[in-house]
Amino acid sequence: MKVPTVKILMVINYYTPHVSGLTIYVKRIGEELARRGHQVTVLASHHLPSLPYRENINGVSVVRLPVLLRVNKGAVMPSLPWDAHRLVRQHDVVHLHLPMLESGFLAWATRAVARKKTVITYHCDIQLPRSPMAGIIAPLLKLSHSVAAAQADAVVTYTKDYAEHSAFLSRFRQKVSTVYPPIIVEPPDPKAVAAWRAELGLEGRSIVGFAGRFSEDKGGEYLLGSIPHVMAEVPDARYVFAGEYRNVIGENYFEKVRPIVESNRDHVLFLGELHGQRLSNFYSMCDLLTLPSINSTESFGMVQVEAMLCGTPVVASDIPGVREPVRVSGMGLVVPPRDARALGRGIVEVLRNRARYLHPKIDLAASFSVGQTVDFYEKLYFRNRVRAETSAFRPGRVSR
Numbered sequence: 001m002k003v004p005t006v007k008i009l010m011v012i013n014y015y016t017p018h019v020s021g022l023t024i025y026v027k028r029i030g031e032e033l034a035r036r037g038h039q040v041t042v043l044a045s046h047h048l049p050s051l052p053y054r055e056n057i058n059g060v061s062v063v064r065l066p067v068l069l070r071v072n073k074g075a076v077m078p079s080l081p082w083d084a085h086r087l088v089r090q091h092d093v094v095h096l097h098l099p100m101l102e103s104g105f106l107a108w109a110t111r112a113v114a115r116k117k118t119v120i121t122y123h124c125d126i127q128l129p130r131s132p133m134a135g136i137i138a139p140l141l142k143l144s145h146s147v148a149a150a151q152a153d154a155v156v157t158y159t160k161d162y163a164e165h166s167a168f169l170s171r172f173r174q175k176v177s178t179v180y181p182p183i184i185v186e187p188p189d190p191k192a193v194a195a196w197r198a199e200l201g202l203e204g205r206s207i208v209g210f211a212g213r214f215s216e217d218k219g220g221e222y223l224l225g226s227i228p229h230v231m232a233e234v235p236d237a238r239y240v241f242a243g244e245y246r247n248v249i250g251e252n253y254f255e256k257v258r259p260i261v262e263s264n265r266d267h268v269l270f271l272g273e274l275h276g277q278r279l280s281n282f283y284s285m286c287d288l289l290t291l292p293s294i295n296s297t298e299s300f301g302m303v304q305v306e307a308m309l310c311g312t313p314v315v316a317s318d319i320p321g322v323r324e325p326v327r328v329s330g331m332g333l334v335v336p337p338r339d340a341r342a343l344g345r346g347i348v349e350v351l352r353n354r355a356r357y358l359h360p361k362i363d364l365a366a367s368f369s370v371g372q373t374v375d376f377y378e379k380l381y382f383r384n385r386v387r388a389e390t391s392a393f394r395p396g397r398v399s400r
Helices: 021-035 080-089 103-113 132-151 160-165 190-199 220-225 227-233 253-263 276-285 302-309 324-329 340-352 370-381
Strands: 007-011 039-045 054-057 060-065 069-071 074-076 093-098 117-122 154-157 176-178 206-211 237-242 268-272 288-291 314-317 332-335
Touching: 007 021, 007 080, 021 039, 021 060, 021 093, 021 302, 021 370, 039 080, 060 080, 080 103, 093 103, 093 132, 103 117, 103 132, 117 132, 117 370, 154 370, 160 176, 160 324, 190 276, 206 276, 206 302, 206 340, 220 227, 220 253, 220 340, 227 237, 227 340, 237 276, 276 302, 288 302, 288 340, 302 314, 302 324, 314 324, 314 340, 324 332, 332 340
Parallel strands: 007 039, 007 093, 039 060, 093 117, 117 154, 154 176, 206 237, 206 288, 237 268, 288 314, 314 332
Antiparallel strands: 054 060, 069 074
């Protein structure tokens, strides 16, 4: 049966060209919904002066609001209440992407005032660095999220594993459902991969890869700390990092660990941000990808599945949600978080026995397709409530 069209307002702190898992997620589902004929608007911050305040990107109408100041990674947008109120009235569904400090107000205004359907995607918990300001923001964020979830018609997260271990989500278990995130990856070019290896002087080397923001939450210091343990067993190994590392919004982590980087400068290489097939070629070039995240700010790690689709196994932290791709695919190992020695042992094991981890147990492309994610949301937008028999999160029973 053909799904009727709907007007959807998605609200997020940062939209493309900002790069993060959350932004990529919203971009992929928004553009697929637009391709299917829905009217999609994204309301976000004007996070770069060079960006237009309004534009259309691949069928998605993007509205960016002026930023007065930033608090950590959050953007304070004074015009948000008025602009959001106007846009909410023009749409059928408001889809909020948390974490977001303003989510409580937005959900209340959508449900109680405008009487529109509210869907929340809870991408992850957020753990702020210790500071006096964090002591103020953290409880406000918790309160805002609680108000938003109470007002929402449905709350979505990525995996059953993360839902079962989140103290926040457990408070709203009757509303929580799960759907895998949408993964899109271009096929790598083998000739370009070989040429790139040669250009970087990595021919004959074992390449340990990392893709994403180089940040504290991602466990960067533990990955760097694993280098001596790996080099003792695999002396030809090199660690290659893809992603932003110097100008990460709200962080100065690279400067903090610069002494460790300098002490290992013969073993590490930073490539900066990569996109499209260049990123696929990076995954293909690596002998394995690592995701040593240390806390619940990481709820999944889409780069893992991207790497797997390019034929590359993964070593990831054994924490809720992050361990899901390895657990369902068999393409890698999970290791204890915050343990450089254990991470090193996992890397050595996969490097030495790589063939054992190359064949997925599931159809990765189908399980993590954009289509399956958007099919889920289309059904959710038209339900008065999430049907318990198919997707409700109850004690001992979560979808996925």
